Amino acid sequence: xxxxxxxxxxxxxxxxxxxxxxxxxxxxxxxxxxxxxxxxxxxxxxxxxxxxxxxxxxxxxxxxxxxxxxxxxxxxxxxxxxxxxxxxxxxxxxxxxxxxxxxxxxxxxxxxxxxxxxxxxxxxxxxxxxxxxxxxxxxxxxxxxxxxxxxxxxxxxxxxxxxxxxxxxxxxxxxxxxxxxxxxxxxxxxxxxxxxxxxxxxxxxxxxxxxxxxxxxxxxxxxxxxxxxxxxxxxxxxxxxxxxxxxxxxxxxxxxxxxxxxxxxxxxxxxxxxxxxxxxxxxxxxxxxxxxxxxxxxxxxxxxxxxxxxxxxxxxxxxxxxxxxxxxxxxxxxxxxxxxxxxxxxxxxxxxxxxxxxxxxxxxxxxxxxxxxxxxxxxxxxxxxxxxxxxxxxxxxxxxxxxxxxxxxxxxxxxxxxxxxxxxxxxxxxxxxxxxxxxxxxxxxxxxxxxxxxxx
Amino acid sequence: xxxxxxxxxxxxxxxxxxxxxxxxxxxxxxxxxxxxxxxxxxxxxxxxxxxxxxxxxxxxxxxxxxxxxxxxxxxxxxxxxxxxxxxxxxxxxxxxxxxxxxxxxxxxxxxxxxxxxxxxxxxxxxxxxxxxxxxxxxxxxxxxxxxxxxxxxxxxxxxxxxxxxxxxxxxxxxxxxxxxxxxxxxxxxxxxxxxxxxxxxxxxxxxxxxxxxxxxxxxxxxxxxxxxxxxxxxxxxxxxxxxxxxxxxxxxxxxxxxxxxxxxxxxxxxxxxxxxxxxxxxxxxxxxxxxxxxxxxxxxxxxxxxxxxxxxxxxxxxxxxxxxxxxxxxxxxxxxxxxxxxxxxxxxxxxxxxxxxxxxxxxxxxxxxxxxxxxxxxxxxxxxxxxxxxxxxxxxxxxxxxxxxxxxxxxxxxxxxxxxxxxxxxxxxxxxxxxxxxxxxxxxxxxxxxxxxxxx
Numbered sequence: 001x002x003x004x005x006x007x008x009x010x011x012x013x014x015x016x017x018x019x020x021x022x023x024x025x026x027x028x029x030x031x032x033x034x035x036x037x038x039x040x041x042x043x044x045x046x047x048x049x050x051x052x053x054x055x056x057x058x059x060x061x062x063x064x065x066x067x068x069x070x071x072x073x074x075x076x077x078x079x080x081x082x083x084x085x086x087x088x089x090x091x092x093x094x095x096x097x098x099x100x101x102x103x104x105x106x107x108x109x110x111x112x113x114x115x116x117x118x119x120x121x122x123x124x125x126x127x128x129x130x131x132x133x134x135x136x137x138x139x140x141x142x143x144x145x146x147x148x149x150x151x152x153x154x155x156x157x158x159x160x161x162x163x164x165x166x167x168x169x170x171x172x173x174x175x176x177x178x179x180x181x182x183x184x185x186x187x188x189x190x191x192x193x194x195x196x197x198x199x200x201x202x203x204x205x206x207x208x209x210x211x212x213x214x215x216x217x218x219x220x221x222x223x224x225x226x227x228x229x230x231x232x233x234x235x236x237x238x239x240x241x242x243x244x245x246x247x248x249x250x251x252x253x254x255x256x257x258x259x260x261x262x263x264x265x266x267x268x269x270x271x272x273x274x275x276x277x278x279x280x281x282x283x284x285x286x287x288x289x290x291x292x293x294x295x296x297x298x299x300x301x302x303x304x305x306x307x308x309x310x311x312x313x314x315x316x317x318x319x320x321x322x323x324x325x326x327x328x329x330x331x332x333x334x335x336x337x338x339x340x341x342x343x344x345x346x347x348x349x350x351x352x353x354x355x356x357x358x359x360x361x362x363x364x365x366x367x368x369x370x371x372x373x374x375x376x377x378x379x380x381x382x383x384x385x386x387x388x389x390x391x392x393x394x395x396x397x398x399x400x401x402x403x404x405x406x407x408x409x410x411x412x413x414x415x416x417x418x419x420x421x422x423x424x425x426x427x428x429x430x431x432x433x434x435x436x437x438x439x440x441x442x443x444x445x446x447x448x449x450x451x452x453x454x455x456x
Numbered sequence: 457x458x459x460x461x462x463x464x465x466x467x468x469x470x471x472x473x474x475x476x477x478x479x480x481x482x483x484x485x486x487x488x489x490x491x492x493x494x495x496x497x498x499x500x501x502x503x504x505x506x507x508x509x510x511x512x513x514x515x516x517x518x519x520x521x522x523x524x525x526x527x528x529x530x531x532x533x534x535x536x537x538x539x540x541x542x543x544x545x546x547x548x549x550x551x552x553x554x555x556x557x558x559x560x561x562x563x564x565x566x567x568x569x570x571x572x573x574x575x576x577x578x579x580x581x582x583x584x585x586x587x588x589x590x591x592x593x594x595x596x597x598x599x600x601x602x603x604x605x606x607x608x609x610x611x612x613x614x615x616x617x618x619x620x621x622x623x624x625x626x627x628x629x630x631x632x633x634x635x636x637x638x639x640x641x642x643x644x645x646x647x648x649x650x651x652x653x654x655x656x657x658x659x660x661x662x663x664x665x666x667x668x669x670x671x672x673x674x675x676x677x678x679x680x681x682x683x684x685x686x687x688x689x690x691x692x693x694x695x696x697x698x699x700x701x702x703x704x705x706x707x708x709x710x711x712x713x714x715x716x717x718x719x720x721x722x723x724x725x726x727x728x729x730x731x732x733x734x735x736x737x738x739x740x741x742x743x744x745x746x747x748x749x750x751x752x753x754x755x756x757x758x759x760x761x762x763x764x765x766x767x768x769x770x771x772x773x774x775x776x777x778x779x780x781x782x783x784x785x786x787x788x789x790x791x792x793x794x795x796x797x798x799x800x801x802x803x804x805x806x807x808x809x810x811x812x813x814x815x816x817x818x819x820x821x822x823x824x825x826x827x828x829x830x831x832x833x834x835x836x837x838x839x840x841x842x843x844x845x846x847x848x849x850x851x852x853x854x855x856x857x858x859x860x861x862x863x864x865x866x867x868x869x870x871x872x873x874x875x876x877x878x879x880x881x882x883x884x885x886x887x888x889x890x891x892x893x894x895x896x897x898x899x900x901x902x903x904x905x906x907x908x909x910x911x912x
Binding site: 016019042044045048049051052053054165168169171174175176177178179195196197198200201215232233234235236237238255256258259260262263266267269270271273274275276279281284285286288289292293295296299300302303304306307310311314317318321322323324325326327328329331332333336337339340342343344347348351352353354355357358361362365368369372373376377380381384440444 | 509635654656726731737752762770774798836837
C-alpha cells in the first residue's frame with residue numbers, strides 16, 4: 001500500500017460510507033469492488049471494520065476477499081475475532097504470505113492462537129524467522145520479550161560515523177524499519193545507541209560515542225510490559241534494546257509497540273475500576289454476563305452487609321420513617337466522594353506520582369478535602385432535611401452523618417489503594433469494593449446510629 | 457547527559473534512596489553533592505521528584521541548585537509547579553539557557569505561564585526560534601499546532617536516494633532528532649515521506665517515491681490533539697507533517713509527543729468518569745475541594761430525587777420495615793451494573809470501536825446481559841429476602857425489582873453515552889450522573905412500587 005498521491009486529503013480513514021460500500025460489495029459478491037475499496041484503507045481500519053460487522057458478514061467478507069486477504073490485518077484484530085478469521089483462511093494461503101510479516105507482528109498473531117492454528121503459521125516460517133518468533137513466544141505474556149523485534153542494527157565500539165554509514169549502506173540484511181544503531185561490547189552487551197538522524201548530521205570522522213543518545217535504557221527480557229511502556233513515555237524513548245540474563249542484546253523494542261501497550265494498560269485500569277474484566281465489544285452475551293458476574297456478586301455481598309447495618313435500626317426507622325427516605329443520601333454522597341479520591345489515587349499510583357515521599361501529605365489532604373466538602377454539604381442537606389420534615393434535630397443528625405461519611409470516604413479512598421499497592425494487589429481491581437463498602441456501612445451506621453441516639 | 461557507561465544497569469531511575477540523598481544534600485546545603493546526584497538522573501525524574509517534595513523543600517532545592525538548574529526539567533513539570541519554579545529562577549539564568557531547548561519544549565513550558573514570566577522566555581529567544589514558538593502559541597490549546605516541531609527535513613519531489621543523502625550530509629541546519637524526510641511539492645504541500653532507515657538501506661540511484669512510507673498521514677494545524685494521538689496509535693505512525701489551511705507544511709509531530717497526549721487523554725477519561733476534574737496530586741486542599749464540589753452537588757441532586765421517590769412510599773415502609781432494610785440492595789446492584797456497561801461504552805466510543813455499524817447489536821447485547829445477570833441475582837437475592845424475613849412474596853418482589861433494574865442499568869449504560877456522543881457532549885463527563893440517577897430512581901420505584909402493589 002504505497003501511496004504516492006498528491007491529494008490534499010489523507011487516503012485512509014474509516015467512514016460510514018466505506019462500511020456501506022463494503023457491505024454492498026459483499027452483497028453483490030463483487031470482489032474487484034472490495035479490493036478497490038480496501039486498496040487505500042489501512043489494515044488497522046480494515047480490522048476495526050471486521051470487528052464492527054457481525055460474524056456472518058465477517059465470514060462473507062473473508063470468503064469473498066479470498067486469497068488476497070492481507071495477513072497484516074490479523075495483527076490488528078482482537079484475539080477472538082482473529083481466531084475466528086484464521087480458521088476461515090486457507091493454510092496454503094497463510095504459508096505463502098506469512099514470510100512478508102515482521103517477527104513481532106507474527107508473535108502478535110500467533111501468541112493467542114490455538115496450537116493447531118499456531119502450527120500452520122510457524123510451519124510456514126523460514127528458519128531464522130521461526131527462531132525469532134519462538135524465542136519471543138518462550139517469554140511469558142506481557143513481558144518485554146513479547147514486544148521486541150529480533151532484527152536490529154548493531155555495531156562494535158570504537159567506530160566512526162563514516163565507518164557506520166559505510167557499513168549500513170553495504171549491508172543487505174537490514175530491518176524494514178529502524179531508527180537507531182546499537183553499539184555493543186564484544187560480549188554483545190549494549191553500550192549506547194546513536195539515532196540515524198544524528199548519524200546523518202555528523203561528519204565522517206566523528207566517533208560514534210560522542211553523538212550517543214542522551215537517553216538510553218535497556219530492558220531485561222522478562223521486564224513487565226507496563227514498566228516498558230512507562231519508561232518509553234517517561235523518558236521519551238524511541239527505541240531501546242532488550243537484554244537476556246547475561247546482559248546480551250536479544251532484541252529491540254520500538255515506541256510504536258510501547259504506545260499500544262500504554263493504551264492497553266490505560267484501558268485495563270479503567271475497566272478494572274468499573275469491575276469489568278477483559279471483555280470486548282465483540283464478545284457474546286453469555287461471555288459478557290459471566291465476565292461481569294463476579295464483581296456484581298461481590299457488590300451484592302457488600303450491599304447485604306449494608307442491609308444488615310440498617311436492620312439493626314428497624315425500630316428507629318419504624319418510629320421515624322423519614323430516616324428511610326434520607327438515609328440513601330448519606331451513603332450515596334460518601335460513595336461518590338470515595339470514588340473521586342480513589343480514582344485520583346489509583347491513577348497516581350499507576351504513573352508513580354504517589355510514593356512514600358508524598359503519601360503522608362496526600363492522605364492528610366484527602367481528610368481535609370473530605371472535611372471541607374463534608375461541612376458544606378452538611379449545611380445544604382441539613383437544611384433540606386429540616387425544611388422537608390420540619391425537624392431541626394433531624395437536619396442536624398443528617399448533617400453530622402454527612403461530615404463523618406465524607407471524611408471517611410476521603411480517607412479510605414486514599415488509604416485503601418495505597419495499602420493494596422503495598423501488599424502487591426492491583427489497587428485498580430480491589431479498591432472500589434472496599435471503599436464503597438466502607439462508605440455504605442459507615443454512612444448508614446452514622447446516620448441511623450446518631451438518629452437513634454439523638455432523636456428517639 | 458551523554459552516558460557512555462558500560463555498566464549493566466541503566467543509570468537513571470528514581471529510587472527512594474535517591475530522594476533521601478537529595479534531601480540530605482539540601483539539608484547540608486551541599487551543592488556539589490546535589491549536582492553529583494542529578495548528573496545521571498533524567499530530567500523527567502527530577503521533575504517527578506520536585507512534584508513529590510513539599511513547596512518548602514522545592515524552594516530550597518531550586519535555590520541550592522542555582523544557576524545550574526536544568527531548564528529541560530521545566531517541560532516535564534505540571535503547570536502549577538512549573539509556575540512556582542519559574543518564579544524562583546533568575547531571568548538572566550533563563551535567558552542564557554533557553555536557546556538550548558527545542559521549540560516544542562519551549563511551547564510546553566511557556567504556554568501556561570503568566571504573561572510576565574512568558575516574556576522572560578520569549579525575550580531570550582533568537583528570532584527564528586521566537587517565530588516558531590509564537591506560531592505554535594497562536595494555535596488553540598490541545599491542537600496539532602501546539603504539538604508540532606517547527607524544524608524538519610524536507611526535499612523536493614523527483615530526487616533519488618543519493619541526492620537525498622548528499623543533501624542531508626551537507627546540510628548544517630538539521631533538527632536535533634529526525635526520523636523521516638518529508639518530500640513536498642513546489643507549493644510546499646506534503647507528498648510522501650521516507651524513513652531514514654529505508655533511505656540508508658537503499659541504493660543511491662533509487663527514486664525516493666519508490667521507498668515512500670506505506671502509512672502517511674497529515675494533520676491540519678487545528679486538528680484536535682485527541683485525534684492526533686488516536687491516529688499515531690492506530691496507524692503506528694512515527695512522525696507526521698502538520699499543514700496549514702492551504703495544505704502547506706508548517707511542522708512535524710513525532711510519536712513521543714503523541715504518546716504523551718494519549719496518556720493524558722486516558723487520564724482525562726478516567727478522571728471524568730469518576731467526577732474528578734483536572735486536579736493533580738500537588739494541588740492544595742481548597743483547590744481540590746472546589747474541583748470536586750460540582751460533581752458532588754449534582755450527585756446530591758440525584759440522591760434527593762431518589763429520596764423523593766422513596767418518600768412516596770412511606771406508608772408502605774411503615775407497614776413493612778424490611779423494605780427499608782432491603783431497598784438499597786436493588787439500587788446498588790443497578791448502579792454497579794450500569795457503571796460496568798457505561799464504562800465499556802465510554803471506552804469503546806473513545807477508541808472508535810462503537811459506531812453506527814454495531815451500536816444496535818451492542819445495545820441488544822447489553823439488554824440480554826442485564827436480563828441474564830438480573831435473573832441470576834433475582835434468584836440469589838430473592839432467596840436471601842425469603843430466608844431473612846420468612847416472606848416468600850417479599851423475596852419475589854425483591855427478585856422482580858432486581859431484574860427490572862439490571863435490565864434498565866444495562867440499557868441506560870449504553871444508550872446514554874451513545875446519545876451524549878451524538879449530541880457532542882463528552883460521554884465521559886456526563887454519563888455517570890444520568891445512569892446512576894436512572895438506576896437509583898428505577899431501583900427504588902420498582903421495589904417499593906411492587907411491594908405496595910403485592911404485599912399490602
